[in-house]
Amino acid sequence: MSKPVREVALEILLQIEKNQAYSNLLLNQTVNRSKLDPRDVGLLTEIVYGTIQRRDTLDYYLNSFVKKGVDSLQDWVKVLLRLSVYQLAYLDRVPDRAVVHEAVTIAKKRGHKGISGMVNGVLRSILREGLPSLEGIKNETKKVALEFSYPVWLVKRWEDQYGLTETKAMCQSGLEPPHVTVRVNQVKATVEEALFLLEKDGLKVKKGVLSPDAIVIEKGNVFQTDAYKQGYVTAQDESSMLVGRALGAKPGMRVADTCAAPGGKSTHIAEQMDDTGTVLSFDLHDHKVKLIHDQTKRLGLTCIQAEAMDARNLHDKVTEQFDRVLVDAPCSGFGVIRRKPDIKWSKREKDIQAIKQIQQEILKAVAPFVKQGGSLIYSTCTVDKDENEESVANFLAEHPEFQLDKTLKDRLPEKALARYEEGMVTILPQDFQTDGFFIASLVKQ
CATH class of the missing domain: 3.30.70.1170 (Sun protein; domain 3)
Known part of the structure; x- marks a missing residue:
């Protein structure tokens, strides 16, 4: 007998809350392990992702109905109320009484009578009185943060970089299910x-x-x-596919992909080279390199050689230069929030500086391995200008032998050029309902 969907959702959400576990990995593992009816898998996914995505909005609603505020509750009670209010507020196809009944049943099973009574009381009050409005919030940044459920610091950062209209569109887009x-x-x-x-x-x-x-x-x-x-x-996401195009690899070339797992871009490059020449694919961990091997094998490609290595130590193993070097850099991941909603809660503003430091170290380490006349492609799945345009500017300031590549736009589809600046392009998630992405092409003189 399999567990009820909401109980499974509660367990997953608690692990994410306590252990900073990744929602997508945990969800996949749970679905593979549990004997859920296929129809229930959709509901489970919806409840888990939706509850994470809307976390702060749900807490704002609950604070009007929980005497000492939602943070005074035990973790499991807080998460149970969140996932229940998510269903009441955002899911049409689940009857309200079923949501309340299931929540009370779980509360009885996990806690004492007082807790199940409180859960019942809170949810029935919400059904009776309706959810509180956000209209009273005068500060526009805070209002956007609460309406779309993003940390205030992140909304403010995007506002400074892109303006309020784009920021709202970006926040909204992060709540939509990915294709x-x-x-x-x-x-x-x-x-x-x-x-x-x-x-x-x-x-x-x-x-x-x-x-x-x-x-x-x-x-x-x-x-x-x-x-x-x-x-x-x-x-592979569509915006991520543009990286292979931007690289412009030709049959017979030598290419290094320095942060390559799980292999999407390496295999795309190999396909563009007609599986001739050489693609050296590196990643930090053995288990991630295995993903590249698996992918290569399934696609029937033979020109990729993958091994575990820190891109910052490229000089330890490699002596020759390459026609193309790709740095698909570690980043904050703010472009893929719709796929990994926990990113917006797990990252802190101070993390961005630390990430940027690693990006610079990788770029500096790989620069000598680009042939004269060859190019270095830098890409990220973030929309943060500090990690994107700023990282490129910092690198160019210290490496005058590189210049922005004016021909990049010839290798990109026409519609991707709306946010093109010389040698660089940004795709925001709302532009095409894809991941947010940044690509720069730098040529070595």
């Missing part, structure tokens, strides 16, 4: 052929909106299809 998109392996098939194969496998699919290599999965599980298993397609 599953796949990249077509051009060594094996054209986009048209891959669309045909996926439809034959029973999926509803369409061409991507941003990348010419992309297919959006509208309905069905792509990972169970023959097309996926036989390496005709691989999962």
